Amino acid sequence: MIAKTPETPYYAVIFSNIRTDVDEGYSEMAEAMIELASQQKGYLGHESVRDGLGVTISYWESLEDIRNWKKHQDHVLAQNYGREKWYSAYKTRICLVERDYGFGL
């Protein structure tokens, strides 16, 4: 469940979000987007947790891979639904992972 990422540097996209109480296909779309993301060039893994606040972090090889995923046709549709129906607020942060270390992995 902790993403197995390669040696630094690589990129992380932190998507922090608050849901509305509207479901209307949310779970299916969230699952489909994770499946689709994992098929994109440069995808390295993801971690996703929700407990009131939702945090999904996806890891990528390059900024170009992140840009391509952001403008993927199906993902654009999901982003539009997200703003219209599913999220009351979100913040997306594009990050360069400069260093990492772990324990028990």
Place this chain on the structure above:
Amino acid sequence: MIAKTPETPYYAVIFSNIRTDVDEGYSEMAEAMIELASQQKGYLGHESVRDGLGVTISYWESLEDIRNWKKHQDHVLAQNYGREKWYSAYKTRICLVERDYGFGL
């Protein structure tokens, strides 16, 4: 609950973790560490979620602020307990937040 961070660039520390089933003061220490972190120089905010996988992200002004917090005496004690008792695995990622954008904030 979504951290209010300043304009980029700033830093993020992503702490992804799996708990053991040992409690022994875990919740009190987690709360104390968030309280103590928020008093440190350069602290900008945090987001914390657990649902099996735990993800805590803290935001900082600089790498130096992150280094100082990592070696704070009480935090070092908490890190040692963490490895000995509370976490079966974790990964810490030090990230430069290059760009961010949001909705509904």
